[in-house]
Amino acid sequence: MGKQMPIHCATREQTVFSLAVVNKAVNLTDGFPYISVCGNVPPQSCIFSQVLNIGAASAAWICILRYYQLRDWGVRKWHNQVILWTGLLCALGTSIVGNFQEKNQRATHLTGAFLAFFVGIVYFWLQLFLSWRMKNLPQPGAPWIGPLRLVLCSACFILEVAMVVLHSWSMRSVSAICEWVAAMLLFILFGLLAVDFSRLDSCTLCLQPGSGSLRPPPDSPTSLHVQL
Template identity: 30%
Template sequence: MWSPWALLPLVHSVITGAGLWVVYFVAVYDEKIAPLGSKYKRTNGSFYPPYISIAGNFPPASCIFSQVMNLSAFLGFIVVVLRYLQLKPILDKQWLNVGCLVAFSAGCFGMTLVGNFQLFAEEMIHNLGTFMTFGLGTLFCWVQSYITLKVNMQNEGRKAGVLRFLLSGSITVSMILHFSLMPQGLHMQAAQCQWALVMFFLIFLGTFAIEFRHNRFETVVTDNSGRPVLPSEPFAGVTRYRPEL
C-alpha cells in the first residue's frame, strides 16, 4: 500500500512545470517573447528570446512567475527535509545527507530570488538566485543519485539510481549547452536548453515518489520532559519520523 506522501514530489513537479508553462504562454500571448521553436533574430522593438526569466519579467506573467517560484521553493524545501529524515537512520555518511539538505535549501532560497527580483529590474540579485538554483540543484542531483545506489532502499536503488544518474547527466549537459550558446548569440537554442534543464530537474524531483511511497512521516507532540502531551494539554512541537521499511 502506497503512502500518500508519494504524491508530494509529484505534485511539486506538476504544479511547478504547469505554472512555468502558463507564464510562457502568457508572455507569448502578450507578445513579449518569441515562441519556442520559431526562427529568432532580435531587432529593435521585436520579441525577446523565450528565456524563462524574460518570460517572467513583464506583468501579468511576472506576477504568476513570482507565485510559482515561491510555491515551488516552499514545496521543494518540504521534499528535501522529508528526504533528509528518510535517509537519516539508514545512510552511514551523514555528512552527505546534511550537505544535500543545506545545498537544496539554499537552492530553494535562490528560487525565491529568481521569482521576486525580475531580471531587468535587479539583474545581479536575479542572476545570483539563478546560480544558486541551477548550481546547487545540479550538485544535489548528482549526490542524491549516488546515495540512491548506496542505500538501495527496498532493493529498488539500482533502477532508481540509474534513472537519476541519466537525469543528472541530462541536467548537466543542458546547463553546459545553455551557458555555452548564450555568448554565441544563439538565444533560441540557449532558451530551449534552459527549458529542457528545468523540466529534467522537475522530473528528477518527482522521482522521490519512488522512495516516499514506502514511508510515513508523523508529528508527535511532547512536553519539555519528553512526556507525550494529552489532547487537552498545550502544544509543544517535536517532529518524529517513523520509517516503514
C-alpha cells in the first residue's frame, strides 16, 4: 500500500496539470503554475479534490499503521502519539487543500498547505530523530534506506523554505517548481514506509468496551483482521 499511494497520487497530479494546460486554465508562457492553480477550475478541480482526498485517507491509514508498529517496537507512548498526530495533521491538510480551492478560500487553502507540507516533513524528521535516538529499533530494508530518508527530508525541507522565500521575492515560477518537487518528495517518503511494512503480513483491530460502559459487550465479533 505504501508504494501504491505515492505512485497513484503523483500520476493523478500530473493528470490534473495536463488537463489544466489542455483546458487553458494555465498558460505556461506566463510562467510555471503552482499545484493549486492547476486545480482551481473544473473539471480538473474535481479530479484534484478527489485525488487529494484519496491521498489524505491513504496517508492517515499509513500513519495509524506506523503508530501501532512503533508501539510494538517499544517506542514510548507520548513520543509515538506526537509522531502520529503530526502525520494525521499532514493528512488533514492535504484534504483541506483539495476541498478548499485557492481562488475561493485562500486563507483556508494556505492553512491546509502549511499542514500538508511543513507539518508533513516534521512527521518524517521526527521518525528520523527517533531512529537515531533508539538504536535498538528494527531497521528493515537495505542499509542505504536510512541515509536516503535523511537526504530526501533535507531536500524537501530546503525546497519548502525556498518555495516560501522565492514566492515573497515574486519569483513565482521557480517557487512553483520547488513546490512540485517537494510534493513529489513527500510522496516518495510515504512510499518508503513500505520498507518498514514489508515484514507485516496482517494487522488486527480490537474493539473493547469503555471503562464506564454500563452494558455488557454484545456477542458480535470484537476484532477485525485486515490482510495487508
